[in-house]
Amino acid sequence: MTLPAKTAVVTGAGTGIGKAVALGLLHKGYSVALAGRRREPLEQVVVEAGLSGSRAMIAPTDVGNAAAVSELFAKVKATFGRLDLLFNNAGVGAPAVDLDELSYEQWKNVVDINLTGSFLCTQQAFKLMKTQQPMGGRIINNGSISAHAPRPNSAPYTATKHAITGLTKCTSLDGRKYDIACGQIDIGNAHTELAARMAKGVPQANGTVAVEPLMDVEHVANSVLFMASMPLDANVQFLTVMATKMPFVGRG
Numbered sequence: 001m002t003l004p005a006k007t008a009v010v011t012g013a014g015t016g017i018g019k020a021v022a023l024g025l026l027h028k029g030y031s032v033a034l035a036g037r038r039r040e041p042l043e044q045v046v047v048e049a050g051l052s053g054s055r056a057m058i059a060p061t062d063v064g065n066a067a068a069v070s071e072l073f074a075k076v077k078a079t080f081g082r083l084d085l086l087f088n089n090a091g092v093g094a095p096a097v098d099l100d101e102l103s104y105e106q107w108k109n110v111v112d113i114n115l116t117g118s119f120l121c122t123q124q125a126f127k128l129m130k131t132q133q134p135m136g137g138r139i140i141n142n143g144s145i146s147a148h149a150p151r152p153n154s155a156p157y158t159a160t161k162h163a164i165t166g167l168t169k170c171t172s173l174d175g176r177k178y179d180i181a182c183g184q185i186d187i188g189n190a191h192t193e194l195a196a197r198m199a200k201g202v203p204q205a206n207g208t209v210a211v212e213p214l215m216d217v218e219h220v221a222n223s224v225l226f227m228a229s230m231p232l233d234a235n236v237q238f239l240t241v242m243a244t245k246m247p248f249v250g251r252g
Helices: 016-027 039-055 066-079 104-131 155-175 195-201 217-230
Strands: 007-011 029-037 055-059 087-089 137-142 178-188 238-242
Touching: 007 104, 016 039, 016 087, 016 137, 029 039, 029 066, 029 087, 029 104, 039 055, 039 087, 055 066, 066 104, 066 155, 087 104, 104 137, 104 155, 104 178, 137 155, 155 178, 178 217, 217 238
Parallel strands: 007 029, 007 087, 029 055, 087 137, 137 178, 178 238
Antiparallel strands: none
């Protein structure tokens, strides 16, 4: 009997880490739902996937909107029949200003996308994974180095990434009886459009500005693929992948 291709949902799939992971999954034979707020970047991922793009489903989605997330996972069920993997990757930051200068709207936007969006997608994936046959699946959350240590002027982003660690642990615990494994990848300085500024210098904790090393985003994709390759009776609970010489380990 030929086993059906594994299926995945990747949020924030149009650019950066999400794009690299989506392409990696497609090339590994997964059928992938590409979720993101803008259709055009998602379409470009399909083009770049080449023949593998025939297994892609484009799904413009605002992960902070509960109705939109429900629609996404209903479409996944109708199209693929099941879900084996969710990569919760969609995320945004806020302007790097003093904490007291942040607006409520800027705070709420980060929380809605980074935290509430991850919860809503986890909830819908959980519902599908616990009722499908065979039961179970895997959820991987993008926690970021900011789940461990903040950068200056990053309260909304860092708070949500610390919260993702709590969501990861709760999902891992609550998923046990349904064969749902949940792990977290914490990424430091992957070379994406958003991180390119680090090569020009970014503020440090001591008030200076310094250039930071970057790593190829393909290393992140390969790490997610490794986590996804585990059988459901094994789980990479937390994995940190980072540019070796970035200022994280130690004091600066």
